[in-house]
Amino acid sequence: MVSVQTEAITPEVVNxxxxxxxxxxxxxxxxxxxxxxxxxxEGGKVFFKLTLTTPACPVKEKLETEAKEAVAKIxxxxxxxxxxGAAVAGLKPRGKEPVEGIRxxxxxxxxxxxxxxxxxxxxxxxxxxxxxxRVGLLDADITGPNVPLMMGVDDYQPVAKDNRILPTENxxxxxxxxxxFVNRETPIIWRGPMLDKAIRQFLRDVQWxxxxxxxxDMPPGTGDAQLTMVQATQLSGGVIVTTPQEVALLxxxxxxxxxxxxxxxxxxxxxxxxxxxxxxxxxxxxIFGHGGGKRVAEAAGVPFxxxxxxxxxxxxxxxxxxxxxATNPESPVSQAFIEIAKQVAAQVSIHAxxxx
Ligand SMILES: Nc1ncnc2c1ncn2[C@@H]1O[C@H](COP(=O)(O)OP(=O)(O)O)[C@@H](O)[C@H]1O
Ligand SMILES: [Mg+2]
Numbered sequence: 001m002v003s004v005q006t007e008a009i010t011p012e013v014v015n016x017x018x019x020x021x022x023x024x025x026x027x028x029x030x031x032x033x034x035x036x037x038x039x040x041x042e043g044g045k046v047f048f049k050l051t052l053t054t055p056a057c058p059v060k061e062k063l064e065t066e067a068k069e070a071v072a073k074i075x076x077x078x079x080x081x082x083x084x085g086a087a088v089a090g091l092k093p094r095g096k097e098p099v100e101g102i103r104x105x106x107x108x109x110x111x112x113x114x115x116x117x118x119x120x121x122x123x124x125x126x127x128x129x130x131x132x133x134r135v136g137l138l139d140a141d142i143t144g145p146n147v148p149l150m151m152g153v154d155d156y157q158p159v160a161k162d163n164r165i166l167p168t169e170n171x172x173x174x175x176x177x178x179x180x181f182v183n184r185e186t187p188i189i190w191r192g193p194m195l196d197k198a199i200r201q202f203l204r205d206v207q208w209x210x211x212x213x214x215x216x217d218m219p220p221g222t223g224d225a226q227l228t229m230v231q232a233t234q235l236s237g238g239v240i241v242t243t244p245q246e247v248a249l250l251x252x253x254x255x256x257x258x259x260x261x262x263x264x265x266x267x268x269x270x271x272x273x274x275x276x277x278x279x280x281x282x283x284x285x286x287i288f289g290h291g292g293g294k295r296v297a298e299a300a301g302v303p304f305x306x307x308x309x310x311x312x313x314x315x316x317x318x319x320x321x322x323x324x325x326a327t328n329p330e331s332p333v334s335q336a337f338i339e340i341a342k343q344v345a346a347q348v349s350i351h352a353x354x355x356x
Pocket of ligand 1: 110112113114115116117118119120146272273274308309310311312314315316318319
């Protein structure tokens with residue numbers, strides 16, 4: 001008689017099974033990455049906790065399924081119970097002073113204005129919040145602050161508590177902007193030192209509480225505000241927004257060069273106004289050409305994060321203070337923003353968790 005010898009199920013056996021599940025972005029198994037905890041075994045029933053590096057993980061379902069299946073395959077296991085959650089890692093220290101409570105700071109930039117930086121910042125922030133992250137949005141365009149209009153919070157009267165400025169909140173995103181502090185009709189003509197002070201105050205004197213991601217909508221170009229932002233704290237990285245035209249691409253490359261010179265990781269390129277698709281049609285009209293953002297990203301060896309079509313619902317949502325990602329998250333345009341949000345979150349995790 002041959003008796004089938006089954007190995008006793010121990011936490012080590014469970015861990016070994018889970019070691020076969022790889023995170024495709026981090027190229028490491030989920031046990032080594034510290035994603036597995038709280039293993040409990042009762043007879044044939046196994047319980048464990050899976051903690052992803054971001055609630056916006058693009059491979060969330062894949063990792064969850066593979067982890068459950070890996071444990072289910074262990075001989076003798078009759079039932080698997082998995083609790084899935086996420087914890088955004090903190091910034092990897094690189095010598096600059098972090099902002100207390102804020103895990104990751106993402107700068108959204110472009111070489112020139114009008115390419116959709118604010119539009120991308122706003123929809124990216126809302127998408128990350130919808131995916132379950134705690135998100136803030138800092139309008140660093142001190143002299144041309146557009147975030148409040150697009151976020152529908154332009155009537156906010158700032159309040160201070162215990163010597164700290166309280167941000168406002170809409171669509172699950174905390175917001176601060178210079179527009180709250182100045183008269184809309186008065187042009188802001190601040191220069192160097194004042195810009196510098198305002199940006200530093202927005203980082204450190206605002207009651208952000210705990211944030212997974214602070215999105216920073218940068219002013220166009222590579223001037224004083226960019227320098228301040230890069231120097232004032234440690235950034236997780238920059239997202240460069242570009243349109244498919246050659247000029248915008250060249251400007252995008254300047255943004256890339258600035259980040260690289262300042263030792264800020266480039267999270268990738270987003271191509272905005274990529275193509276136009278008439279409602280109900282499957283045909284795409286490539287008004288400004290197409291694919292330039294991807295080519296520039298590839299040539300520079302940085303990730304391409306995705307493309308956003310030219311769509312009237314995007315402009316209307318912005319003008320009305322009701323961004324498309326908030327009002328119609330199921331629409332293809334919103335799905336494009338949500339996909340980009342996941343790619344950005346994945347890049348942030350990669351930079352936070354892999355050695356420099
Ligand atoms: N993909 C898009 N489709 C249609 N309109 C867009 C799109 N992206 C941006 N816009 C519009 O273009 C204008 C400029 O965008 P904005 O985000 O303010 O650019 P930036 O911050 O780079 O100056 C806004 O009116 C905005 O609504
Ligand atoms: Mg803008």
